[in-house]
Amino acid sequence: MSHIAVERNRRRQMNEHLKVLRSLTPCFYIKRGDQASVIGGVIEFIKELQQVLQALESKKQRKSLSPNPSPSTPRPLPLPAKPNHSPIGFETVGDVGACCNSSLADVEARIAGSNVVLKIVCGRIPGQILKIIAVLEKFSFEVLHVNISSMEDTVLYSFIIKIGLECQLSLEELAVEVQQSFFSEPVFLNEI
Structure with missing residues (x-):
């Protein structure tokens, strides 16, 4: 050949x-x-x-490590007593990122150029994306891109967000604020 x-x-x-x-x-x-x-x-x-x-x-x-509750008994959500005392594990990832994990969601925020990449892995929770976007807008972040991937009952939200001029949050504070949205009341479309 x-x-x-x-x-x-x-x-x-x-x-x-x-x-x-x-x-x-x-x-x-x-x-x-x-x-x-x-x-x-x-x-x-x-x-x-x-x-x-x-x-x-x-x-x-x-x-597999936790005892299984009966299917008819709903599990209560662990609500934080005070903002400084919550059931959240927090970890700084170098000087360019932060992670904030709980039993409901894993949140990671990283600097990517002039933007922030925010990734959240959690179970399917109706209205949760609206709560996350509300938190981002509250702290002067502009959502540039959202990607939602799901597999069975787990969802990965990937945001690319622009930092607004008025924003005063660090990556660590952003991760905690987004994590706290999982412990708040649900948001529905008719409330926006």
Whole structure:
């Protein structure tokens, strides 16, 4: 087989594989049709799927360690007594990020250029995204992009947010404020 035929076959296979990758990846991950954009979008999608998988494994492990309540008995939500004393685990991730975890949700805030990437892994809670957006707007953040990925009863919210001029929150405070939204009353569309 000549070198030209081998190269033509390689390009054909590469294009077929890129078509498959593009078809398996949600369209909002791929900004343009060029090969680099397709591969970059697939990488981002895989990273988010890995985060959802880790969250599901963590949730499964927590469920196996805790006694199961009866299905007819609703579990009460752990409400914080004071803002400074809540059932939340907080962790600073270097100087560019912060994590805030609880039994209801894992929240991570990171600096990405001039914006903040906010990722929340939690169970499906009706109206929760509205509460998160209300918290962001309350503290002068502008939502630039939202991505919602779900698997069974677990949801990954990924926000790209712009920091407003009036915003005075640190990443740690942002993570805590978003985490606190999981302990507040539900928000419904007719209340907005």
